[in-house]
Amino acid sequence: MIYVGLDVSLNSVAVCAVDExxxxxxxxxxxxxxxxxxxxxxxxxxxxERVGLEAGPTSxxxxxxxxxxxxxxxxxxxxxxxxxxxxxxVKTDRNDARGIAQVVRTGWFKPVHVKSIGSQRxxxxxxxxxxxxxxxxxxxQVIRGLLRPLGLKxxxxxxxxxxxxxxxxxxxxxxLEAIMNPxxxxxEALMREYARLHRLVLKAVRSDPACRLLMTMPGIGPVSALTxxxxxxxxxxxxxxVWVFLEV
Numbered sequence: 361m362i363y364v365g366l367d368v369s370l371n372s373v374a375v376c377a378v379d380e381x382x383x384x385x386x387x388x389x390x391x392x393x394x395x396x397x398x399x400x401x402x403x404x405x406x407x408x409e410r411v412g413l414e415a416g417p418t419s420x421x422x423x424x425x426x427x428x429x430x431x432x433x434x435x436x437x438x439x440x441x442x443x444x445x446x447x448x449x450v451k452t453d454r455n456d457a458r459g460i461a462q463v464v465r466t467g468w469f470k471p472v473h474v475k476s477i478g479s480q481r482x483x484x485x486x487x488x489x490x491x492x493x494x495x496x497x498x499x500x501q502v503i504r505g506l507l508r509p510l511g512l513k514x515x516x517x518x519x520x521x522x523x524x525x526x527x528x529x530x531x532x533x534x535x536l537e538a539i540m541n542p543x544x545x546x547x548e549a550l551m552r553e554y555a556r557l558h559r560l561v562l563k564a565v566r567s568d569p570a571c572r573l574l575m576t577m578p579g580i581g582p583v584s585a586l587t588x589x590x591x592x593x594x595x596x597x598x599x600x601x602v603w604v605f606l607e608v
Contacts, residue, residue: 361409364401365461367453368392368413368422375400376457378465380409387454392418394425401431410434412464414441415472423474436463437470444468475593482564482590486583489557492550499547503540510536523548561586 362385367374373392377385390400401408411426411433413419419435426433445451445459463469475483496519503526504514512529514522523544530536565571565582574585 362401362404362407363409363461363465364411365457365459365464366397366411366413366422367456367460368416368418369453370418372453373397374453374457376454376461377401377404377408378458378461380465382462382465384458387457389453392422394422394429394431397426398429398431408432410464412436412460412469414438414460419472420474420480421477424477424480427474428477434464434469435472435474436460437472440469473593475590479590479593482586485557485560485564486587486590489554489561489583492554492557496547496550496554499543499550503543503547506539506543507536519551 361380362377363380365376365378369392371392372389373396374387374389375397376387379385385404388400390396397411401411408431411431413423413433413435415435415438423433423435441460441463444463445456448455448459500522507514507526507529514525514529517525526540526544527537530540561582565575565586568586568589571582571585571589574580574588575582
C-alpha cells in the first residue's frame with residue numbers, strides 16, 4: 361500500500377509517497393491541480409491507500425477534485441499537522457510533504473469534512489453577493505460623509521431613490537455635480553452587478569430541493585436558504601423523537 365503526503369502551495373505541490381513501512385517510494389514537485397497529482401501517482405494506480413493534505417484555503421477544492429478522480433484523499437486538521445511537523449529541524453516543502461506522508465501512514469490525524477464542489481460554488485456565490493452589497497453601502501456612506509460637512513443631508517431614503525436624492529441636494533452646483541457623478545456612476549454599476557448576482561442566487565435556490573424546503577419556513581428567504589445550505593453541505597433527515605404521554 362502507498363501513502364501520499366501533499367504540501368500544497370499556490371502554484372505547485374510537493375508530493376511524497378511512502379509504503380506501509382514508511383520507506384520512501386518517490387518524492388518531487390508537480391502542479392497544484394488534481395489531474396497533475398493523479399498523473400504523478402499514475403505508476404501506483406490502485407495501490408494508493410490514502411492521500412493526505414493539510415486543511416487550508418485550497419484544500420477543499422483540491423481534495424474534492426482528487427476524490428472525483430478516484431484518489432482516496434483526506435483533508436487533515438491543520439493544528440495536528442502543524443504539531444507533527446514542528447519536530448522537524450528544517451522546514452521545507454519537501455520535508456513537510458515527507459512528514460505529512462508519515463502522518464497519513466500512521467493514521468494519527470483528525471479528518472476535516474470536505475464540502476462538495478456544489479456547496480463550494482454556492483458559498484462563493486453567496487459571498488460575492490454579500491461583498492457587492494457591502495460595497496454599495498460603503499459607497500453610500502462615502503457620499504453621505506462628503507455632503508454632510510456642506511450642510512447637505514441625504515437622510516433616510518430607499519436604495520432605489522438614493523441617487524435621485526443626492527442629485528436633488530447637489531442641485532445646480534457644478535463642482536459638486538462633477539464630484540458626485542463618478543461616485544453615483546460607480547454605485548449604479550455595483551447595483552447592476554448586484555442584480556445579476558441576485559438572479560443567480562434565485563436560480564440556484566430554485567434548482568435545490570433543500571433550499572426550497574427551507575424557504576417553506578417563515579422568515580427564510582433565498583439568501584438565508586442558500587447560505588445555510590452551503591454551510592451545512594450534507595443534508596440528512598432529522599432524527600424522529602416519539603413522545604408518549606400516559607394519563608395517570
